[in-house]
Amino acid sequence: MKILGLIGKGYCVAAGLLVAPIAIGILIAHFSGMLPEQPLQRIVQALEKEDTGENGEEAPVDEPVDEVQDRTASDERSWSRRLEQVGDGILANLKDVEAARAKVARQEQELQELVQSLTGVLSTLFEEPVTEEQLFASADQLVDRLRSMGKSENRMPWMLDTLKSMKPRAVAGLRGTAGCEE
Numbered sequence: 001m002k003i004l005g006l007i008g009k010g011y012c013v014a015a016g017l018l019v020a021p022i023a024i025g026i027l028i029a030h031f032s033g034m035l036p037e038q039p040l041q042r043i044v045q046a047l048e049k050e051d052t053g054e055n056g057e058e059a060p061v062d063e064p065v066d067e068v069q070d071r072t073a074s075d076e077r078s079w080s081r082r083l084e085q086v087g088d089g090i091l092a093n094l095k096d097v098e099a100a101r102a103k104v105a106r107q108e109q110e111l112q113e114l115v116q117s118l119t120g121v122l123s124t125l126f127e128e129p130v131t132e133e134q135l136f137a138s139a140d141q142l143v144d145r146l147r148s149m150g151k152s153e154n155r156m157p158w159m160l161d162t163l164k165s166m167k168p169r170a171v172a173g174l175r176g177t178a179g180c181e182e
Contacts, residue, residue: 125149 029035122130
């Protein structure tokens with residue numbers, strides 16, 4: 001840690017010894033007129049003088065008119081090609097979007113057919129009509145009902161075996177008590 005502290009102090013001292021003389025040198029150069037006051041404005045003025053000439057007249061164009069027209073036509077052709085490429089890219093993107101829309105529409109149709117099949121099967125199993133809204137709103141409850149129906153159906157062979165093994169009077173007694181509960 002001491003080494004890092006010494007390195008940091010040395011860096012700060014070296015930077016301080018360099019920054020101060022550089023700043024003083026720039027200030028002396030500025031006030032003595034060695035640095036231009038507005039370099040950007042001087043560049044703009046020089047460019048304007050080059051375009052208009054010293055007397056304020058338009059500077060003559062060194063290029064012949066035919067070369068300028070050829071270059072302009074070439075620029076127009078290149079821009080035309082670029083625009084065609086962009087248009088082709090847009091058409092390709094539109095085709096992709098249409099394909100995606102068709103796929104989504106097909107999937108929606110398949111989902112609708114599945115929903116209709118499920119509502120029909122569930123209505124048959126529960127012996128009561130099940131609507132599409134009930135299917136989506138209470139799907140967890142419908143799954144729980146199906147599980148309980150499956151469990152009770154799995155117990156039916158065991159119950160049948162139990163009833164077969166019982167004596168007829170015991171079965172009659174069960175039946176009599178079952179009627180009393182209702």
